[in-house]
Amino acid sequence: MQPISIPKHWNYPGYIFGQRTEQGEIIGLKYYAPDTYLGKQYGEGWRYVMLPDKNQEDEEHQLEDKVKLLTPEQLKTQLHAEIDYYSRQLEHMKSLLRAIPVTATVATDEPGEQQETPTQAQKKSWESPPTLQSFIDAAQVILKQISQHPDYLALDYQPDLTVGDAQTALSYLKDELETNQQSAAIAKVFD
Incomplete structure (x- = not known):
């Protein structure tokens, strides 16, 4: 390039x-x-x-x-909040990986043939439950997909509260959550 x-x-x-x-x-x-x-x-x-x-x-x-x-302090705060967010995402993905059953390959009597057998039952792992932020992100993606879906667009649907209202509510919730996280990050710096 x-x-x-x-x-x-x-x-x-x-x-x-x-x-x-x-x-x-x-x-x-x-x-x-x-x-x-x-x-x-x-x-x-x-x-x-x-x-x-x-x-x-x-x-x-x-x-x-x-x-x-942004001032250097604002940039640091923003970057720390993003690092925290992505660290939580990484931990969530690791918990999903841990929930996948481990399998072992066992040789059979037939030459060249192998069989996979589970060595651990699959289980749900709530050691590190999904964060509120990850639920908000998922809901925003889903609402966007709904608003662009051809079946939705074809409806003559005019409710009091729209998909756009739901997207706005999620944006406000996300802003509030990020504000609280930034305040906590700043308080942590000054501790």
Whole structure:
């Protein structure tokens, strides 16, 4: 893959892909050159495409001078919260692996033939139950799939509460959970 090259007569962007800001992660860049309609109409310069929430499809566009980087403390807190989240996910997956029965290969009387026999009964492992975060993530995926399913789209269904309302409720719940986790992480740092 070739690196991205920027024409010499363009200004270089002040921020890069993947950089975390107060408005979200930078996932795209657009440049309005001075000799174009957009550059003349809206001003020359870089526009950044931000993803405020990686679990949503909504993106925001920001002018370069409106982008605000996270402070080192905010970035550390955010990264620690993500590390905690992925550590919990990893532990959950390990518990799922432990729940898979172990099998041994036993030779039979027939030459070249082998048979697998279980050496441990399969059991549910609740030593490390799924986290609330993993349930929220799963529910968001399911709700998105429901909202895009052809059978759902074909319905003339207009309830008082919609799938979108449920998605919003889950987003609020997730924000509250992340706020509590960040507060706990900060309190842990100061202990």
